Amino acid sequence: MQLPQSVQTQFVSVHDVATIIHKIGLKTVFKRLADYIRADYLRWQDFEKCARVANHSKDGVIELMPISDAKSYAFKYVNGHPKNTHAGLPCVMAFGVLADVATGVPEFLSELTLSTALRTAAMSAVAAQELARRDSRSMALIGNGAQSEFQALAFHHLLGIEEIRLFDSDSKATEKLIANLRSTNLRLKVCSSIAQAVRGADIVTTVTADKTNAAILTADMIEPGMHINGVGGDCPGKTELHPDVLRRSAVFVEYEPQTRIEGDLQHLPADFAVTELWQVLARQALGRRDADQITLFDSVGFALQDYSALRFMRDAARELGLGQPVSLIPELVNPKDLFMLIHPETQAADESRRLPDFSAILASV
Amino acid sequence: MQLPQSVQTQFVSVHDVATIIHKIGLKTVFKRLADYIRADYLRWQDFEKCARVANHSKDGVIELMPISDAKSYAFKYVNGHPKNTHAGLPCVMAFGVLADVATGVPEFLSELTLSTALRTAAMSAVAAQELARRDSRSMALIGNGAQSEFQALAFHHLLGIEEIRLFDSDSKATEKLIANLRSTNLRLKVCSSIAQAVRGADIVTTVTADKTNAAILTADMIEPGMHINGVGGDCPGKTELHPDVLRRSAVFVEYEPQTRIEGDLQHLPADFAVTELWQVLARQALGRRDADQITLFDSVGFALQDYSALRFMRDAARELGLGQPVSLIPELVNPKDLFMLIHPETQAADESRRLPDFSAILASV
Numbered sequence: 001m002q003l004p005q006s007v008q009t010q011f012v013s014v015h016d017v018a019t020i021i022h023k024i025g026l027k028t029v030f031k032r033l034a035d036y037i038r039a040d041y042l043r044w045q046d047f048e049k050c051a052r053v054a055n056h057s058k059d060g061v062i063e064l065m066p067i068s069d070a071k072s073y074a075f076k077y078v079n080g081h082p083k084n085t086h087a088g089l090p091c092v093m094a095f096g097v098l099a100d101v102a103t104g105v106p107e108f109l110s111e112l113t114l115s116t117a118l119r120t121a122a123m124s125a126v127a128a129q130e131l132a133r134r135d136s137r138s139m140a141l142i143g144n145g146a147q148s149e150f151q152a153l154a155f156h157h158l159l160g161i162e163e164i165r166l167f168d169s170d171s172k173a174t175e176k177l178i179a180n181l182r183s184t185n186l187r188l189k190v191c192s193s194i195a196q197a198v199r200g201a202d203i204v205t206t207v208t209a210d211k212t213n214a215a216i217l218t219a220d221m222i223e224p225g226m227h228i229n230g231v232g233g234d235c236p237g238k239t240e241l242h243p244d245v246l247r248r249s250a251v252f253v254e255y256e257p258q259t260r261i262e263g264d265l266q267h268l269p270a271d272f273a274v275t276e277l278w279q280v281l282a283r284q285a286l287g288r289r290d291a292d293q294i295t296l297f298d299s300v301g302f303a304l305q306d307y308s309a310l311r312f313m314r315d316a317a318r319e320l321g322l323g324q325p326v327s328l329i330p331e332l333v334n335p336k337d338l339f340m341l342i343h344p345e346t347q348a349a350d351e352s353r354r355l356p357d358f359s360a361i362l363a364s365v
Numbered sequence: 366m367q368l369p370q371s372v373q374t375q376f377v378s379v380h381d382v383a384t385i386i387h388k389i390g391l392k393t394v395f396k397r398l399a400d401y402i403r404a405d406y407l408r409w410q411d412f413e414k415c416a417r418v419a420n421h422s423k424d425g426v427i428e429l430m431p432i433s434d435a436k437s438y439a440f441k442y443v444n445g446h447p448k449n450t451h452a453g454l455p456c457v458m459a460f461g462v463l464a465d466v467a468t469g470v471p472e473f474l475s476e477l478t479l480s481t482a483l484r485t486a487a488m489s490a491v492a493a494q495e496l497a498r499r500d501s502r503s504m505a506l507i508g509n510g511a512q513s514e515f516q517a518l519a520f521h522h523l524l525g526i527e528e529i530r531l532f533d534s535d536s537k538a539t540e541k542l543i544a545n546l547r548s549t550n551l552r553l554k555v556c557s558s559i560a561q562a563v564r565g566a567d568i569v570t571t572v573t574a575d576k577t578n579a580a581i582l583t584a585d586m587i588e589p590g591m592h593i594n595g596v597g598g599d600c601p602g603k604t605e606l607h608p609d610v611l612r613r614s615a616v617f618v619e620y621e622p623q624t625r626i627e628g629d630l631q632h633l634p635a636d637f638a639v640t641e642l643w644q645v646l647a648r649q650a651l652g653r654r655d656a657d658q659i660t661l662f663d664s665v666g667f668a669l670q671d672y673s674a675l676r677f678m679r680d681a682a683r684e685l686g687l688g689q690p691v692s693l694i695p696e697l698v699n700p701k702d703l704f705m706l707i708h709p710e711t712q713a714a715d716e717s718r719r720l721p722d723f724s725a726i727l728a729s730v
Contacts, residue, residue, distance in 0.1 A: 084468055104446045
């Protein structure tokens with residue numbers, strides 16, 4: 001008789017991801033995540049890609065983000081509910097799975113709320129390494145919510161940003177950020193307006209959460225040589241940048257079909273020229289042309305970053321012996337015999353299942 | 366300070382689903398599942414629907430099946446890998462989630478391998494209750510693999526089928542089915558060909574797994590008054606019925622846009638007339654017209670059945686006190702403060718997290 005195949009799924013929790021960060025350090029996590037993202041973007045043609053599948057409701061959206069190459073399939077479940085904070089819940093919550101393409105077995109299940117914050121910041125930094133001026137040292141950070149500290153530290157560790165100029169319409173959010181980052185080497189400057197935060201900054205990062213068509217950044221604020229890292233405009237009807245900001249910039253995107261629907265790009269004509277970031281990484285397209293050019297990364301979050309993040313979390317958890325097996329999928333002695341799982345005689349023979357009271361099923365079968 | 370919101374996800378394993386079946390009996394499970402499916406199909410217009418998102422590979426497919434109404438969002442992950450049995454793995458494995466549309470919280474995570482077999486059989490029975498002749502007592506069952514016992518018993522319990530005429534190209538599969546169902550009241554007849562199995566049957570159920578364009582059922586086998594329950598043709602390039610079988614039948618489908626891509630319908634012109642089953646259930650369209658009509662349910666498996674199955678498993682597990690909480694989503698004291706999860710001082714203050722060695726992160730932040 002054939003032995004049952006092990007189809008256990010390795011589960012990595014929020015606690016495990018926090019432990020990974022504590023064990024190897026946030027700087028190393030960002031560096032390795034950026035390496036995984038870069039490596040996967042350089043294999044762009046290997047992936048079966050699609051825009052994410054979104055179910056919209058009055059107050060938010062729930063999305064599925066699948067992607068696959070010949071070896072692995074990844075998907076992420078993620079929501080976006082800006083009003084959640086009023087109920088004590090995060091605006092963005094996520095989890096995801098890495099599966100074996102050859103068999104369909106979901107091998108790895110991970111929290112992705114914390115991981116999404118990490119990979120979003122790492123992705124922003126990967127783009128900025130190509131697009132921002134090399135001598136960038138200051139960054140305006142508009143929106144000081146859940147994602148903000150991760151952006152600040154990714155740019156600190158991966159680009160050498162030393163000064164962060166903070167603005168949020170909710171001053172408590174800014175206070176929280178300052179408390180969280182007070183033990184770092186970053187110089188944190190609280191600004192009283194977006195314009196003040198942006199003035200003189202080398203990089204401008206926008207990470208606001210409102211599901212509205214806002215124009216928090218207008219063309220008059222933008223200075224030659226700036227790099228704009230637009231993170232918060234990531235959903236139809238949820239934008240941050242005035243269209244003129246895009247018109248003044250060289251615009252780079254993750255995956256054009258998705259960004260046209262979801263990004264700040266949604267307000268511009270379908271033929272507005274953009275460059276996909278993988279082309280820059282693969283040296284098939286130019287990144288920053290010169291020190292005066294305004295560059296813009298219109299980031300919406302693409303499934304490939306989650307594929308990278310899942311790969312990294314799986315590998316890091318394995319290295320550190322973290323995670324635990326969960327039984328998402330049944331183990332079958334005979335794979336054509338699913339009924340075995342509920343068959344009273346099989347159950348009776350299998351003490352390990354400890355199933356009580358077979359009379360009910362015997363009577364009913 | 367605000368108390369952390371509980372965002373734990375209730376997890377129901379394969380073992381829990383087997384226990385549900387043992388506790389309340391398979392007959393009751395089928396009856397209740399059929400009731401849930403019928404209730405949800407009668408609310409057809411309430412749902413945001415889409416064809417499932419499939420990533421195809423050489424040997425199989427991995428699919429995501431989302432659906433939502435104003436209250437709940439459901440999705441299923443499911444694969445289809447016909448060659449998996451050679452590796453000791455099921456061809457079809459699945460799990461899924463029920464989430465709160467208002468907040469995006471994934472409230473319920475369940476195995477769906479066993480549940481998919483249950484809901485597929487329940488769905489077939491719901492359709493046959495509308496489409497098969499009321500005096501149906503015998504069913505041909507072509508394909509005796511993982512799904513077959515569930516089909517046999519759903520039709521036994523919900524339609525009064527007394528005789529099952531079995532055929533599978535793998536005689537071991539048929540032996541397995543007979544062993545599994547020997548303690549039931551069903552009369553099981555082994556047939557030496559598909560034609561022999563089909564001859565004189567009131568209902569013909571096809572549940573084969575090969576990912577090929579097969580024509581295991583041809584028009585010459587079909588007799589007046591038969592109901593055909595086509596379950597195995599559910600993927601582009603994976604069909605079971607000769608197109609002439611469909612041409613001779615009144616064809617009913619779950620969700621037309623998906624069935625045109627995936628069902629046996631894929632070989633027929635786009636204007637070939639079909640009826641969506643919800644219309645029959647809602648009495649907006651006729652089911653079986655008379656005792657001689659040939660009816661055909663071209664089933665591919667639609668997300669709404671999984672929504673129903675997830676609702677049922679959640680409710681049944683709750684009633685029986687089954688399942689366990691898992692931490693897919695972090696609990697945050699301040700929902701704008703995700704960084705708290707990895708902040709060394711917060712960690713130090715929170716003994717319950719038991720995180721070791723803060724020096725690494727302190728040094729690196």
